[in-house]
Amino acid sequence: MSDEHADVVVVGAGPAGATTACWLADQGLNVALLEKGTFPRDKVCGDGLTPRATKQLLRLGIDVSEEAGWLHNKGLRVHGGRAEPFELPWPTLGEFPSFGLVRKRADFDELLANHAVAKGATLYQQANVTGAVVDERTDRVTGVTTKDGRTFTAPIVVAADGNSSPVAKSLGLLKNANRPMGVACRTYFTSPRHDDDWMESWLELWDGKPGESNLLPGYGWIFGMGDGTCNVGLGTVASTAKSQKLNYRELLQTWLANTPKEWGFSPDNQVGPIASAALPMAFNRKPAYTRGLVLVGDSGGMVSPFNGEGIPYAMEAGEAAAEAIVRAHAEGVGTPGAEKALNSYPARLAAEWGGYFRLGQMFVKLIEHPQVMHLCVRYGLPRPVLMRFTIKLLAHLYDTKDGDWMDRVIHSLSRAVPAA
Template sequence: MRLDEMADVIVVGAGPGGSATAHYLAQTGLTVIVLEKGTFPRDKICGDGLTPRAVAEIIRMGINTDGWIRNYSLVAHGGGHRIEVPWPELNSMPSYGMARARGQFDHDLAKRAVESGADLREGMTVTGPIIHERSGRVIGVEARPKGADRKAPPLRFLAPVVVDAGGVSARLATSVGREKIVNRPMGVATRTYFRSPRADEPIMESHLELWDGEPGRSNLMPGYGWVFPLGEGLVNVGLGSLSSTAKPTGIDYRRLFDTWMSNVPEEWGFTPENQVGQVRGAALPMAFNRGPHYGNGLLLVGDAGGMVSPFNGEGIAYAMQSGRLAADFIAQALARRTLGQQDRVLRQYQEELRSELGGYYTLGRIFASLIEKPEIMHLCVHYGLPRPTLMRLVMKLLSDGYDRRDGDWMDRLITALTKAVPSA
């Protein structure tokens, strides 16, 4: 019979959220087992875009980014306009973004967690929680190694604290009753790769109008398209749409993607011959659409806790940030003696998330309910894009690129707005 394995913390999933959590925990000397169903390098459906906010988290983790492509501005297209806005100069993050294919990016982060001392088990699918009978607390997980006999008993991993960083499916959280909150925005996005002569351009490009036929003569669809050059001859191209609730939008994304591709300028080289891999899509859980983020020994990090921004579909920075915060509160909690004391500390994780991101996400929910109506999006693009100062403000807001302290008037305005609305 196999013995149960034990650690101070079990982390489910080694995406950006799980690897950041494991890295920071291991650095405090705690024992951390990370269970990841995939085997690195593995693909993840994503735009591969890293805003300055994400780059700040990458720098904090001490990831070596030599050779990664950098971008210095965002180019927006819409209403016949093209406007280029440089990333803002800020105290809290660098003035450049990056882009890196998730196959490599996630592998880099997982390797960093292992270097720090985390015990990463790849090819290990977590199938359910182990719950303490009397207290109802999550005290571990059951997992099945890749290729294992289905009839064999699952492996058991025990720990006083468990983290679900398993992404949008949040299997563990769901299995203990933390269902998604349906009145929170949900995104759906699809992407593919193309070989392109413009793969080294130091920009991120977004297309703010998606037409379901000929531009200007067909229907405007809610959402936006992106082109993120990755270097090495490749660009990531995708489109996403947003709904202010979890209701399906009914949009045929593949068709919309093909239509958009037939409308983009030829110089990008987005032809069927240049396409690398299929168009693949996935959901983006936004604005804390699952919670609580701590309860009964289980914390939620990243997509598992619905932390994608409704403003732009970005989730990597928030997965890494929440992993860093979770690790900090877990380390403090495990230094306390009683479960009651530990719980009080761990509940602070949720409070911290709310105070850092809650107001911003609430603004994002208002934004989502406005721009899901294409006519409003069209008006904003038509009249907003040609106004550079307004666009600098909009870019700061949409990319969460503002200083919370000591910023300029735009930063202070956004901070004031996030404080004027409820924090969740």
């Protein structure tokens, strides 16, 4: 098969890669976007998007109206500490919209990839990348090879190929086992709760009657999909990748067995299997730029330790990476000016998220034990001011300029601690 050449090769057409390709193509660069599968294809995800992700979709010019197939939500409904849940609206801020979204990954990723194509990127499906091509003379990445023998070349390669990242591993960039690692599993059920306009989070999971049985590790979620089904899942997180061995499917089934029968979360109503995926957190693979290779999204561990959310960070990183790459091309790839531009990308990530991710590492160490989470929920949830503060912290939703006292405190804390 003939080789393909581009200004930039982007490996992976998920939110990280598709967003990067959108911004690059919008600036006139020739972009090869490689997807190992064929659209439509599914990914393990909660399918729920906070206002942080909504902002990125709006920046891309995506129509997020309900008429375009999006389900809007107005905040979090949190279960824990008492029989009745707490409803916490998304904060009203200057820097973020006040609504979240729900959409299945089965068509969310395809929508973003098609948007990149509309901007001018070329999408190659069934392009299963096995590793990077390195010029022995310069020791720089000059392309990638695929399982079927093709070679795609470019002076800059973006690895947006997920937690396993064959491209990064081929350069010896391995994950830091001392960074937090989460695992999420989910499935779908037909349910009368499918059109709920709140994203629902369960901070206490019991193996029997709530309050009268044993606490399970982790947190649960129920997100109505608006199509007759609910995405129901469970996540766990440990302060290091050397996490305890858990049967996540069994945990999920145990929790759901004690939910109200009228919700329909029973085997008879299950749609599809229970699937699971790793959540690489807090920059667990570095550096985000080296030798012509840029890491974006899960390949660089860009998942929040606070809530396991990765899509907004993947999309924000994609925009930041594209900005650096466009500058590098303008300078002339390989020149000192271009390298300065590309190295500004990891510096920008550290400045914007490094302190927040470090706070998240501290948070994980506190709540990875169910008993500690129980105490936090019991004494924290009933206090409205504390919970408004907490939702801003956990969802990374606060104004960095002209915010209220909560915003100023969180922003100051994020700036005060060393970057992750």
